[in-house]
Amino acid sequence: MADVILFFSSNADTMIATKALKDSGVTAKMIPKPASITTPANLALAVDPSVEASALAALGKANVTLGGVVK
């Protein structure tokens, strides 16, 4: 199954999100932003679909604003 793409409004938010997910024990991989996503950030995060819920919860807990999710 393809990874779930999480994107944010800036590269800084993407980095903070990466750190937040790492601290929460959720594995995420930073990838170049897919061309289909429109956002000022150049980076996005790819997570396994099985950990999507935990990833969103961890981001909410860390108060990181999510730009969107692409499945």
Add this chain to the structure above:
Amino acid sequence: MKLGLRVQLIGTLIGAILIFFAISAIAANTTMSTDLSNLAKREVTSGALGFSGYWDSKKDQVRLLTTQIAIQDAIRHDVETKDSKALGDALSNIARGAELSFLTVTDTAGNVIARANGGTTGVKTGSPYVDRALTGETVSTAAKIGDAELQAEQLAPQVDTDVKAAGGTTQHIADGIAIVSAAPISDQNERTIGAIYAGVVMNHAYDVVDQATRSLGGKAAILLGPAIVASSISNPDGTRFVDADVALDPSVLTGPKAYNGADTEAGTDYLAEVDPILDDQNTVIGARWYGIPLSTFRAIQAHTIQSILLWGVVGLIVALALAIPVVERLSRLLIKRSKQVRASAKELSVAIVGSEVSGDHVAMTKAAVEKQGEILSAVMSAPMNGATKPASLNADPASLNADPASLNADPASLNTDLASLNAGPASLNTDPASLNAGPASLNTDPASLNAEKIAEAAALNAEIYGDVIVIDTLATEMSSRMQQAVVRVNELNDVAEGLSELVTGTKN
């Protein structure tokens, strides 16, 4: 509940001002209470002295009148001729004009020749002062006059009264307290031919007490024993407070020393002085009471405290009007500095997080590159170890080494030189095709070359390509962040200097 700095500063200011004025009011109240008490005592002492002066003046006036009358030729003549009628008329006129209560002339035996008020003649006056005057002495004193003598002088109605005592009982007063004077009347040869006896009865006579009140400002009274027989004290309804017992302990009224202290008469609190009235034998026969209403001083005290509190409120308002803008300015400054610190901290935290994330990503990329190196190494070694080695591979191994070869021949260079991957990922992207398409000899023998490994390497290469792009982006981002971090650090330094200046008032 946590209070903000603004509330705390203004609250502290208000508290300090309120405490200041409360302590000021208490101090002023205490000081004024003491000072006004001393002032009141001085005022009362001074007033009592003035009242005493009016009393003595009245005594001197009676004495002077008596001695002047005694040397009038017409009086001498009438005494010598014992012309009672002429003498009576003359005495009546003089007494009326001089405001004397009584004026009596006796012969050398002490028998009354004539009285200003009419009354019985030819009888003894019963006054010891007349006897003394007949011996040639001029007497001037305060005296207690008995009922019989007052009856003879037609003065009993002026004196007779019922006094309401403190216990609710009623006591009848028939004696009078008077200023009297007696002097001998002499003929041309200075032989005593009679005596003149004059006096002013003070019971219900208000000249002296009213004069003292007008001149001295307080209230005055004359006491006979505990009874007030004349006074300028007013009842609450405005009538004169008289014919009542004074509220003081009787012991202070009979002693030879003055009493100074609080007293309540007719419902009004006074600071009063009571001076004994002595006769010429130094016997206490009555007392002079002089008092100042304590409300006079209490009103001054209350007014002063009210003024202090009123001005305190004005001061509080002015202080707040001055302080609130300052506190507001300080608060705004601190809020601004706080925002600067928060923004700087956020920027710096992003830089720190970015650094950590970049490091992690580089490590992941390195692992991917190493993995790819292992795959390629496996691909390289597979045909070499095979039983049937394709001739084409053996025929021209140099061609493999010459082109994509650098990848196959030296996979270590991929693993050890990440920079070369970052610098020329295109060659990697274009290369898989050449790997797949170029060495046709590899494809020609899929069994030995392991196509799956090649596909895996291609996928991994794509991932590495993405990782390199991410690293490049992160490197750019971090470069920008580090520059911002330098700016933010400088800004934090400015904030620290600004806060230090705010607290100390000087620049470091």
